[in-house]
Amino acid sequence: MKSVLSKRTEITSLTLATYNIHRCLGTDGKFKPARIIEVIKQLDADVIALQEVETSRDAGLDLLEQISRQTGLQAIAGMTMLSETAQYGNALLTRLDIEEIQREDISIQGREPRGAICIKTKLANKAIRVIATHLGLLPSERRTQVKQLLKILEQNTTDMSILMGDLNEWYLWGRPLRWLHQHFDKSIAIPTFPSRFPVLALDRIWVEPKSCLHTVTPYNTRITKKASDHLPLKAELII
Numbered sequence: 001m002k003s004v005l006s007k008r009t010e011i012t013s014l015t016l017a018t019y020n021i022h023r024c025l026g027t028d029g030k031f032k033p034a035r036i037i038e039v040i041k042q043l044d045a046d047v048i049a050l051q052e053v054e055t056s057r058d059a060g061l062d063l064l065e066q067i068s069r070q071t072g073l074q075a076i077a078g079m080t081m082l083s084e085t086a087q088y089g090n091a092l093l094t095r096l097d098i099e100e101i102q103r104e105d106i107s108i109q110g111r112e113p114r115g116a117i118c119i120k121t122k123l124a125n126k127a128i129r130v131i132a133t134h135l136g137l138l139p140s141e142r143r144t145q146v147k148q149l150l151k152i153l154e155q156n157t158t159d160m161s162i163l164m165g166d167l168n169e170w171y172l173w174g175r176p177l178r179w180l181h182q183h184f185d186k187s188i189a190i191p192t193f194p195s196r197f198p199v200l201a202l203d204r205i206w207v208e209p210k211s212c213l214h215t216v217t218p219y220n221t222r223i224t225k226k227a228s229d230h231l232p233l234k235a236e237l238i239i
């Protein structure tokens with residue numbers, strides 16, 4: 001595990017990851033939060049976007065508190081569905097100091113509620129904006145949601161912008177990806193779903209300026225093939 005990033009001016013790299021944890025339900029049909037936590041530890045990233053995070057009060061499981069305690073990462077909840085017994089939605093984990101947090105509602109009426117977590121931090125004297133999200137299943141949803149996210153990015157300029165999460169966009173020629181390519185420049189489409197035999201690039205990491213993006217790779221191991229139906233996607237940045 002990396003040490004806490006305290007000397008900001010000395011930082012030259014940043015590790016990102018995005019991971020749809022599928023409510024900790026693995027491809028073997030087993031509910032194993034400990035397995036997801038182990039993957040998060042192995043990723044050893046400075047900022048991690050999580051999707052499909054479920055906290056069940058009936059089971060006495062505060063998943064984010066457990067992840068934070070066992071990994072040493074600060075956990076920021078971005079829940080989109082709440083009930084008397086459970087919470088469900090997005091989360092963001094980080095070892096960075098956070099200057100600002102925003103939670104954006106990007107839901108479409110009549111569809112499953114969706115949201116985005118936006119944080120602002122600073123590394124090596126550069127202001128960085130990170131947006132973690134999980135977009136809808138319908139193409140019309142994603143078009144509206146991408147427009148909302150791009151508006152947030154354009155209204156809040158920083159030295160570096162990062163958008164990551166499960167975009168649910170399998171149409172490589174669709175308008176949402178074309179709009180994101182125009183803003184961020186074209187990203188690498190890396191299959192992450194389904195985790196056993198990945199063929200769809202549903203999980204994405206976008207970075208502006210693109211010159212800071214050093215590598216983007218799936219984290220494909222024996223445990224990640226079982227832990228969730230998505231593989232984690234990991235990126236190394238040069239600041």
